[in-house]
Amino acid sequence: MELTATTTIRKPAAEVYAFWLRLENLPMFMAHLEEVRSTGDRTSHWKASAPFGSAIEWDAEVIEEVPDELVAWRSSADADVPNTGRVRLVPAPDGVSTEVHVLLSYDIPGGDLGKAVAEYFGEEPHQQLDDDLRRLKQVMEIGEVMRSEGAPWGKRARKEFPQRPAQPLPPDELAQEART
Amino acid sequence: MKATTWAGRNKVEVRDVPDPSILNSRDAIVRITSTAICGSDLHLLDGYVPTMQDGDVMGHEFMGEVVEVGPGVEAGRLRVGDRVVVPFPIACGVCAACAAELYSCCENSNPNAGVAEKMFGHPTAGIFGYSHLTGGFAGGQAEYARVPFADFGPLKVDGDLSDEQVLFLSDILPTGYMGAQMCDIRPTDVVAVWGAGPVGQLAMDSARLLGAAQVIAIDREPYRLRMAEDAGHTTVDFSEVDIRSALLELTGGRGPDKCIDAVGLEATHGSAHIHVYDRIKQAVRAETDRPHALRQAILACRNGGVVSVIGVYTGLVDKFPAGAWMNRSLTLRTGQCHVQRYMKPLLKRIERRELDPTRIITHTLPLDEAPHGYNIFKRKRDNCEKIVLKP
Ligand SMILES: NC(=O)c1ccc[n+]([C@@H]2O[C@H](COP(=O)([O-])OP(=O)(O)OC[C@H]3O[C@@H](n4cnc5c(N)ncnc54)[C@H](O)[C@@H]3O)[C@@H](O)[C@H]2O)c1
Ligand SMILES: [Zn+2]
Ligand SMILES: [Zn+2]
Numbered sequence: 001m002e003l004t005a006t007t008t009i010r011k012p013a014a015e016v017y018a019f020w021l022r023l024e025n026l027p028m029f030m031a032h033l034e035e036v037r038s039t040g041d042r043t044s045h046w047k048a049s050a051p052f053g054s055a056i057e058w059d060a061e062v063i064e065e066v067p068d069e070l071v072a073w074r075s076s077a078d079a080d081v082p083n084t085g086r087v088r089l090v091p092a093p094d095g096v097s098t099e100v101h102v103l104l105s106y107d108i109p110g111g112d113l114g115k116a117v118a119e120y121f122g123e124e125p126h127q128q129l130d131d132d133l134r135r136l137k138q139v140m141e142i143g144e145v146m147r148s149e150g151a152p153w154g155k156r157a158r159k160e161f162p163q164r165p166a167q168p169l170p171p172d173e174l175a176q177e178a179r180t
Numbered sequence: 181m182k183a184t185t186w187a188g189r190n191k192v193e194v195r196d197v198p199d200p201s202i203l204n205s206r207d208a209i210v211r212i213t214s215t216a217i218c219g220s221d222l223h224l225l226d227g228y229v230p231t232m233q234d235g236d237v238m239g240h241e242f243m244g245e246v247v248e249v250g251p252g253v254e255a256g257r258l259r260v261g262d263r264v265v266v267p268f269p270i271a272c273g274v275c276a277a278c279a280a281e282l283y284s285c286c287e288n289s290n291p292n293a294g295v296a297e298k299m300f301g302h303p304t305a306g307i308f309g310y311s312h313l314t315g316g317f318a319g320g321q322a323e324y325a326r327v328p329f330a331d332f333g334p335l336k337v338d339g340d341l342s343d344e345q346v347l348f349l350s351d352i353l354p355t356g357y358m359g360a361q362m363c364d365i366r367p368t369d370v371v372a373v374w375g376a377g378p379v380g381q382l383a384m385d386s387a388r389l390l391g392a393a394q395v396i397a398i399d400r401e402p403y404r405l406r407m408a409e410d411a412g413h414t415t416v417d418f419s420e421v422d423i424r425s426a427l428l429e430l431t432g433g434r435g436p437d438k439c440i441d442a443v444g445l446e447a448t449h450g451s452a453h454i455h456v457y458d459r460i461k462q463a464v465r466a467e468t469d470r471p472h473a474l475r476q477a478i479l480a481c482r483n484g485g486v487v488s489v490i491g492v493y494t495g496l497v498d499k500f501p502a503g504a505w506m507n508r509s510l511t512l513r514t515g516q517c518h519v520q521r522y523m524k525p526l527l528k529r530i531e532r533r534e535l536d537p538t539r540i541i542t543h544t545l546p547l548d549e550a551p552h553g554y555n556i557f558k559r560k561r562d563n564c565e566k567i568v569l570k571p
Binding site for chain 2: 008010085094108127130131134137138141142143144145146147148149150151152157161162163165167168170171174177
């Protein structure tokens with residue numbers, strides 16, 4: 001399965017590039033990732049978040065880097081869900097912003113894991129990546145993921161419609177919100 | 181705390197809800213001293229804005245005192261104790277839309293942008309107390325509210341101005357002003373304003389301030405027309421006369437140079453059969469909005485004129501007079517108000533007594549009486565024009 005999405009971020013390409021190159025940053029805005037840890041110069045270890053299949057972890061390596069223009073990575077061949085990613089940066093016509101073009105591809109396996117992954121992406125798979133990029137834009141432009149009373153969960157606010165009411169959170173929900 | 185909540189179509193209730201808390205670093209918590217009911221709230225009450233949920237806190241026109249600030253708010257910008265008026269669109273101040281002063285189109289403030297995008301093609305900003313489509317933010321008809329981007333949006337007001345003098349800087353004064361400003365008014369212009377509700381009244385005052393030769397108020401509520409007349413505007417009751425003929429008569433057959441729609445999607449029509457057509461289509465959801473005022477404004481406007489739309493539309497309209505618009509070189513301009521753009525200059529105008537928005541306040545009620553307030557405002561009872569609630 002191939003997913004593409006794009007957004008424009010009001011930051012210079014160098015800044016966006018530096019952010020992506022640190023793949024550890026990805027879980028800040030990508031809902032299906034729990035953690036990405038650097039394990040070497042070009043290698044990293046990735047952990048999925050629960051809805052994507054909580055038991056899956058894999059290694060990845062950066063396979064292409066063109067400063068301020070491109071980063072591409074690929075999971076190791078033995079990953080449960082083999083995947084690759086590629087981010088291309090293009091200066092926007094306004095002279096201050098950067099267009100971010102993302103391509104992710106997944107080899108969805110059979111069995112329960114394949115089902116969980118398919119379910120995660122749902123009927124509109126690109127929607128997940130669109131939302132990821134919206135959060136990336138928030139993180140880069142305002143420094144954090146935007147929260148409301150109706151949608152207080154940051155990146156975990158997936159497909160939760162109807163949401164909780166647009167009403168302040170009671171202490172127990174607030175404590176839970178702080179953990180996510 | 182106490183808060184006015186949406187409890188289903190045609191029902192609001194004042195309920196006990198938790199006190200708000202800081203959710204993002206640039207948030208502040210404001211203790212509300214005055215808040216108002218808006219025509220936009222009636223669209224929510226009547227169920228014409230999708231994605232409202234039981235328990236949503238209503239209200240987007242409010243002001244008060246800052247009682248807490250998040251860690252990302254610099255003390256130089258906002259402190260505990262500051263008295264602020266809060267603009268209804270939630271805007272980050274740093275995205276491309278904000279840089280272009282299109283604050284109601286802020287690209288970062290709506291956590292439900294994906295839903296808004298499905299409905300509108302592109303997403304729009306977060307708005308307080310105005311459905312989950314605009315973010316699911318708790319509103320300000322309450323004792324306290326959480327205000328995101330508190331270091332950017334809220335306008336500090338100190339000194340001698342009363343709450344009543346500055347409260348409407350949160351929405352309807354900038355909205356009315358933007359409606360007039362979008363008309364590019366020239367000294368020879370006759371400006372017609374559909375709707376003598378609070379927004380329409382302030383659009384009329386703004387049109388005069390911006391130099392219009394004559395301002396015509398159109399409505400069917402005698403007390404609202406009287407209010408416009410008392411403020412010096414010409415009035416037309418659309419339930420008594422054919423609106424197009426009346427406007428031609430008033431303009432020597434030319435039509436108004438500039439037309440402002442301050443009615444929006446719940447317009448009524450003087451002619452019963454057309455109204456029934458749109459009511460039925462709206463009831464079965466084949467058409468979401470009843471665009472009578474918009475149609476009339478387009479048909480009445482002088483060739484080459486501007487139709488400025490500040491009345492709210494949420495979905496689809498039927499029988500849009502595209503031929504009149506296109507062939508007669510009309511310009512259509514619109515938007516949810518970019519309030520942050522207008523707050524400071526309009527505060528100056530209030531201080532210089534060029535505008536007096538207090539003239540439209542007919543009722544001041546305790547927050548507990550919000551349901552009664554909604555009822556009389558919606559049904560035009562008790563000569564109700566604008567209600568200020570005191571938490
Ligand atoms: N663009 C914005 O940012 C913005 C901000 C605030 C309010 N609004 C919108 O402005 C509109 C007016 O708000 P309000 O608070 O004055 O509401 P309101 O409901 O008090 O006023 C609407 C008035 O329009 C009159 N009306 C109905 N049908 C008409 C017709 N065919 N011709 C002429 N008049 C007609 C009604 O009698 C009423 O007096 C609403 O749609 C509201 O949502 C927009
Ligand atoms: Zn309003
Ligand atoms: Zn913004």
